Structure formats: C-alpha cells, structure tokens
Amino acid sequence: MAASDFGATVLVEPLRRKLALNAPGVRLDFVNLADFTGGIAQILLRHDVFVCPRGLGLGGVFEHCPLFSDRLVCVVDQDNPRLRDGRLDFAALEDLPHAVLAFRSGVTTMIDRLMEENGVQRRVSLTATGFLPLVLAVAGSDAVTVLPERLARRFTADPRLAIADLPFPTGEMQECAWWAPARAADAGHRWFLNQLGDLARELDVDPIGRVATG
Template sequence: MRLTGTSVDLNLAVALAALLEERNVTRAGERVNMSQPAMSAALARLRGHFGDELLHRTGRGYDLTPLGAELLPAVRQALAAAEVALGHRTDFDPATSSRHFTVALSDYAVTVLAEPLLGALAAVAPRVVVDLEPLPPAGSDLPSHLARCDLMVGPLGYGLPGRRTVVFRDHFVCIVAAGHPRLRDGRLTLADLGEMSHAALGSGGMDGTPADRLLTELGVRRHVEVTVQALLPLPVAVAGTDLCAFVPHRLAQRCRDQLGLAIAEVPFPPPELIEAAHWHPARADDPALTWLRDLIVSLRGTDARRSR
C-alpha cells in the first residue's frame, strides 16, 4: 500500500485514517476539520484508488471491509512515522474526542470490565464510542482479528498475538451444588475429582484452562459429562446437579447464592487466571489507544474491590 505519491497524498491518508477509525463520514470530517461533502469526496477517491468500498453499511451504521481492516494499522503506522519526521504529535483529548474503538474480549473479561469501563467512558469521554465484541474462536486467524481490532482482551495461553499488558488476575475454584454428598467439611479430594462428573470447556473454547492443565499434571482423569464453549455457562451447568467445574473465583462468587452453589476446597494451590490486553505493534505509539489501554488496566482494581 502506498500513502504517498501522485495518487494518495498525506492529507488523504489522514482522511483515510479518520474514516477507518470513526466508520462514519460526518464524525470523520469533524475530527479532521473537513465538511461532510469534502469527506464524502475523499472517501469516493479512496474507494477508487483501492478498488474497494473500505466501509460498508451494516444496519444503521458502517463497518470495515476486510481490506479496510487490513489497511487500518498500516495507515496508523504511516501517519505516526510522518508525525515523527515532521516533529509533530497530535495529542488525544478524551473529553472532546469522538474516536471509535473496537475491543474484543473473552466472555469473562466482559463480566469484569464492561460495567466499570462504560461508566468511566460516560464520565471522562462522553463522545468516545467503544464497540465490545467477543474474542474469535480458538484456531481462527487471530493476527487478522488483531489487525482489525484496537484491543483484544483475553487469557494468557489463548495464543493471542501482538504486544500485551496484564489487565487483571484471578484464580480458579471448584464449584458444586450446595449440599453435594461428596463434600466433607467443604472439601473434595483428588480421588473425588477423579470419580465425579465434570462440566468443562469444549473444543470450541480455550485450549485448556490453567485448571484443566493442572488437573492433568496431578494425574486426575476427569469424566467430562457436559461441555460448554465459554466460562460463563459453567455455573449454570453445575447448578442442581452432581457435576463439578472449575471457574474463576469472581464468577463463582457472583453466581453462588443465586444458583445454590458451593465453593469446594481442593488439595492443591488455586490455578491462576491472567487476562491481558493485546494490540498490534503498529499501534504502539497511538496516544488514543494508549489512553484506552491505561484506562482498562486501571479498572482491574475497581472490580477487585467490588468482589470482596
């Protein structure tokens, strides 16, 4: 892709970045001080240059075409290099920005981060839009997804590419129905875990949780009777049955009373769960993304206090 030369000048590259990030002609024009007709003309010229729509309508809004998603990190990188060369760097002001972010999260990260994140945005960045979407399934083209998203928040061990920083930590606990006959003083033995039926993530979920891997290392051969494709349904699968499952501690606390569950003590240290934010290296110097990433990381303490 060329962003310089006779066909695409730097001003048009700026318009391209605004269009791909905002996914809205009006907002993109406001961001770079161009009228809507001028921005529409720029979009038409860019579509002709690339031979692609770049933006396509989805319902009431627009989404990026595959080429548009592929171009976005390269455009950002090119503009960042131009700013360095010219000795100029545009600051990001969350109070006035209308930046449009896309963040893919694991189902569990959504339960921890969504509420505090949306509250923080309403307070300090009322015009910023953040689309929350699920992480792509294991085995999919994760680098392509990372190129399209601003951030991907998921557990370490999922195979997410790019640069990363830890967002929050938790640990796995074993849950059973309250009053389960195998519970003795609230405890389960390794023999119990080997003889009981389990609910667990299926092949469409993560490639084994830290709890799954630790049980294998300890020689526990599980009888998996029920499989689900995400962590959130596991407490529901266990409620009112003789099953057991290993889920994050915060999730177990939230569901324990409503679903009539008990958290069983087990004879080994609790396996740790680490959720991290991942981003494309081309966006490492994007001040807006740095702000969002720092905001999300700051929220890990919010949920930890709420869960006590």
C-alpha cells in the first residue's frame, strides 16, 4: 500500500486494529510515496493500493473508493506577527517564506494547485518529500506551511504552533484508495478493498467531530 506520510498517519492505526481483529495473519506493508521517482501510473501498477486525493488525473483509467475527507489549512509559529484572529491574509501568505511539499516523482500536489488557482506567489524557503518535516520546520521560525487539517490537528498540543485558515475557500479534499482494474480479479484484493470500505465509514468525520457531507 503506497501513501504519503499524511495518508499513513491517518490510516495506519485504525487499519492495523481492523486487520488484527478480522485477519490477524495478514501483514500490511506501507510504502512511503516519497521513495518513488516514477509517475503515479507506475506506483499503481507496482502496488495493490495507492492512497492519494482525487484530482490528480487518475479517473477513467484506475478504479477508486473514497476513504476520508479533509481541508487544507496553514500552520505557523504561535508568535508569528502576521497571524491575526486565527487567519493569515493574502499579503501574509505571499510575504512569508513557505515550507513546501515536493515529491521526487514530480507530482503536482493539491496544495500546488490551490496556490496556483488563487494566484499565490510563494517564496519557497524549504522543501521536503513528506508533510511531517514541514510542521517541524515552521516552529520557531517566520515560515508558513499548508497541510491537511487532520494532520495539522495532531500537532496542536505543541504550544509553539498555530493553525490558521487560508484567506480563500479551499473546498474539500477527498483522499481515496486507487488500484489498477486488473487487480479486481484477485479475491484477496477484493477482500482488502472491503476492509477499506468499512474503515472509510469510520473515518469520514472531520477533525472537529462533524460528520462529513457530500
């Protein structure tokens, strides 16, 4: 199962519990998306399941099922002077240095697209192949990073960090499990997809406890 560290952070613990209950003899291997240099199609052909958001051009070629919904937020140092009433304005988003996700495979992320669609000219000061280093990079600095809220909320216990809304609508980000159609003939693969479907019904609650809609 290939996923970013964000996908793995959300899925590993509940999926491990579900498999331990329903199939204790099954071994689950998570492969970090950061390790890949090829395109998304190659990842899907080499692994049973690939976890990534809708909107990356996979529809019509590969099959998928929704896992959970999220939205994008900013994370900054609690003492960042540009943080006002829990928000960063557009000027701040352009003025502050950005810690940015950049996969080796060259995949354009949902964050890249959102920034481009809203005309944000980012000053990139740091790049990383995973989300987790980005959070650590902004603590004690004037930098900002944009992350899925489920991941950002895991760091709210750190008093140095604050979550801020973006200065424009972000829409809903839907993380899905994708697979090559040829794998559907495998009974074990179909069973695993059923487990993911059951898990999705448990996960589709947003970070502040409201049932997601749509």
